Amino acid sequence: MNAALAEALQASAAAVEAELDRLATVPDALEARVWEAMRYSLFAGGKRLRPFLVMATGDLFFVPHDSSVRAAAAIEMIHTYSLIHDDLPCMDDDDLRRGKPTNHRQFDEATAVLAGDALQPLAFRTLLDPATDPSADIRLDLAQRLARAAGAEGMVGGQMIDLQAETTSYDLDQITRLQNMKTGALIAWSCEAGAILGRATAREREALKAYGLDLGLAFQIADDLLDAAGSAEEMGKAVGKDAEAGKETFITLMGPEGARKRAEELVAHAVARLDLFGERAFLLREVARYVIDRRS
Amino acid sequence: MNAALAEALQASAAAVEAELDRLATVPDALEARVWEAMRYSLFAGGKRLRPFLVMATGDLFFVPHDSSVRAAAAIEMIHTYSLIHDDLPCMDDDDLRRGKPTNHRQFDEATAVLAGDALQPLAFRTLLDPATDPSADIRLDLAQRLARAAGAEGMVGGQMIDLQAETTSYDLDQITRLQNMKTGALIAWSCEAGAILGRATAREREALKAYGLDLGLAFQIADDLLDAAGSAEEMGKAVGKDAEAGKETFITLMGPEGARKRAEELVAHAVARLDLFGERAFLLREVARYVIDRRS
Numbered sequence: 001m002n003a004a005l006a007e008a009l010q011a012s013a014a015a016v017e018a019e020l021d022r023l024a025t026v027p028d029a030l031e032a033r034v035w036e037a038m039r040y041s042l043f044a045g046g047k048r049l050r051p052f053l054v055m056a057t058g059d060l061f062f063v064p065h066d067s068s069v070r071a072a073a074a075i076e077m078i079h080t081y082s083l084i085h086d087d088l089p090c091m092d093d094d095d096l097r098r099g100k101p102t103n104h105r106q107f108d109e110a111t112a113v114l115a116g117d118a119l120q121p122l123a124f125r126t127l128l129d130p131a132t133d134p135s136a137d138i139r140l141d142l143a144q145r146l147a148r149a150a151g152a153e154g155m156v157g158g159q160m161i162d163l164q165a166e167t168t169s170y171d172l173d174q175i176t177r178l179q180n181m182k183t184g185a186l187i188a189w190s191c192e193a194g195a196i197l198g199r200a201t202a203r204e205r206e207a208l209k210a211y212g213l214d215l216g217l218a219f220q221i222a223d224d225l226l227d228a229a230g231s232a233e234e235m236g237k238a239v240g241k242d243a244e245a246g247k248e249t250f251i252t253l254m255g256p257e258g259a260r261k262r263a264e265e266l267v268a269h270a271v272a273r274l275d276l277f278g279e280r281a282f283l284l285r286e287v288a289r290y291v292i293d294r295r296s
Numbered sequence: 297m298n299a300a301l302a303e304a305l306q307a308s309a310a311a312v313e314a315e316l317d318r319l320a321t322v323p324d325a326l327e328a329r330v331w332e333a334m335r336y337s338l339f340a341g342g343k344r345l346r347p348f349l350v351m352a353t354g355d356l357f358f359v360p361h362d363s364s365v366r367a368a369a370a371i372e373m374i375h376t377y378s379l380i381h382d383d384l385p386c387m388d389d390d391d392l393r394r395g396k397p398t399n400h401r402q403f404d405e406a407t408a409v410l411a412g413d414a415l416q417p418l419a420f421r422t423l424l425d426p427a428t429d430p431s432a433d434i435r436l437d438l439a440q441r442l443a444r445a446a447g448a449e450g451m452v453g454g455q456m457i458d459l460q461a462e463t464t465s466y467d468l469d470q471i472t473r474l475q476n477m478k479t480g481a482l483i484a485w486s487c488e489a490g491a492i493l494g495r496a497t498a499r500e501r502e503a504l505k506a507y508g509l510d511l512g513l514a515f516q517i518a519d520d521l522l523d524a525a526g527s528a529e530e531m532g533k534a535v536g537k538d539a540e541a542g543k544e545t546f547i548t549l550m551g552p553e554g555a556r557k558r559a560e561e562l563v564a565h566a567v568a569r570l571d572l573f574g575e576r577a578f579l580l581r582e583v584a585r586y587v588i589d590r591r592s
Contacts (some may be wrong), residue, residue: 016569020590029453029465029478030456030457030466030470030473030474031453031454031456031457032461033456034448034452034453034455034456035448038448043359045331080323081413085409085410085413085433088406088409090404090405090558091406091409108386109386109457110386110387111456111459112382113381113384113387114448114455114459115411115457117377117381117413117452118448118452118453120413120417120448121415121416121442121443121444121446121447122443122447122448122454124420124439124440124441124443125440125444125447128436128439128440128443131439136432136433138434138438139436140424140432140435143420143424143439144421144424144425146417147417147421147424148417148421150417151414151417151418151421152327152330152331152410152414152418155366156410156414156417157325157327157330157414158327159330159410160326160327160329160330160407160410161326161327163406163407163410164326164329168326168328174326176542177326178326185404188302199498207358208450218513241377245305287588
């Protein structure tokens with residue numbers, strides 16, 4: 001990984017973790033356990049890719065970090081809730097996530113359901129607070145778009161399609177739509193959020209959103225390739241589960257070579273969207289490469 | 297029940313159901329199943345108490361029904377998601393709700409988790425849309441308060457405390473706090489929402505919120521009394537589960553007579569908060585009586 005990107009990823013991760021630490025404090029009260037479960041998963045590591053994207057796109061427009069870090073914390077809360085619920089026995093039934101027990105293994109199923117449930121409104125509260133941006137219209141725009149990206153039109157809808165993949169055979173267009181909803185929507189929101197906070201033009205905003213959507217899809221294909229080839233140790237979670245479940249993926253539909261090529265094309269597409277921003281978008285170009293070159 | 301109240305309950309229920317029907321349409325797409333599951337529980341009946349409270353408090357300030365019905369739909373979405381998740385095998389493990397199979401029995405557990413997950417952002421989208429109110433500040437206020445009422449500080453926190461009730465012995469103050477969070481927060485929000493939409497004074501707003509909190513607690517005590525005395529047929533769900541699980545309730549702590557008396561006091565308190573509004577608050581007084589006199 002490029003050294004400047006590594007530094008920027010680390011800096012945005014540290015900033016968002018400090019913000020999450022402030023926003024999710026455990027009260028000295030009977031409900032402490034649900035906050036502990038929320039924090040357990042919020043601080044279970046991870047690449048913090050979405051927070052980085054919010055902050056890096058915000059930097060294009062000189063958005064104050066105090067502002068972009070809040071939007072970054074909000075998207076990480078939504079992402080974290082989705083992982084907690086995805087890991088549940090009735091969903092993917094995973095015992096490990098990033099090398100640690102999943103939330104319901106560390107606590108229990110009911111607590112994991114509640115921790116996920118509580119992270120959603122906490123994300124909205126975080127975004128809607130005046131500290132995110134003084135303008136009510138900007139906060140409303142961010143929250144409305146997040147509600148769409150996280151809901152049945154976006155991430156949850158993609159999850160629903162994915163659940164049916166074990167019994168339904170999807171074609172490439174359908175898998176693409178599934179992944180655009182399941183993974184792409186939140187990543188595209190992260191890229192658009194920086195533009196919204198930065199009062200970007202419609203053209204800049206659309207370019208960053210499109211960059212995010214391409215990036216999200218490339219990210220997912222890379223995930224599929226790692227799932228097919230990687231070891232559980234490197235990935236910190238069970239691998240090969242898709243093939244075992246008989247699910248169609250980019251790999252089963254295009255072969256590993258075809259999928260790899262498609263990911264490369266998507267990254268080239270994504271990077272081309274950044275021409276508008278010239279040299280300033282350097283880190284966003286680098287992260288697009290990293291997304292498909294990563295080992296875990 | 298007073299005839300005017302019965303008519304008003306029916307009218308607000310019909311209005312909110314029509315609004316829910318518009319807001320949750322099943323797309324002709326692969327994710328249709330999650331929308332079907334959301335609609336299944338949204339239209340599974342119920343008293344529609346929270347929507348009534350939003351609309352009736354809104355009426356005190358001549359809030360247009362096109363506006364209050366949206367806030368009413370939003371709170372019903374949150375309430376519905378909470379019921380879907382509460383009924384899950386890892387939570388209350390209920391097979392019946394309002395005499396019909398619970399969501400996970402009608403669909404499956406994974407779909408029920410997702411349907412609940414998707415109702416939350418749909419509620420926020422509904423509130424945040426300009427159709428709810430032209431003023432961005434009003435919409436933000438509603439959504440921020442809802443996020444708090446529905447989150448770990450409110451409903452979900454209450455659920456967490458309730459889950460621990462099987463193994464922890466709570467005293468009356470703790471049970472009261474539990475119920476204020478679990479049930480009271482959303483009911484109080486419903487009453488405050490009409491005041492927010494109606495640009496009420498701080499004094500009017502606080503009075504309606506306090507009315508809602510007292511009403512919510514009275515409602516819960518009445519539920520406990522029905523659970524202890526009622527039949528499964530009348531309630532449309534399993535009864536006597538709290539006692540079986542060895543949980544403290546208002547009944548175990550105060551006895552049925554004491555609990556009944558406490559509910560009466562709370563209703564008297566709630567009704568006294570309405571003095572500010574004179575004769576216009578007639579329906580809100582009636583519904584407070586109904587809440588503790590109901591049979592199911």
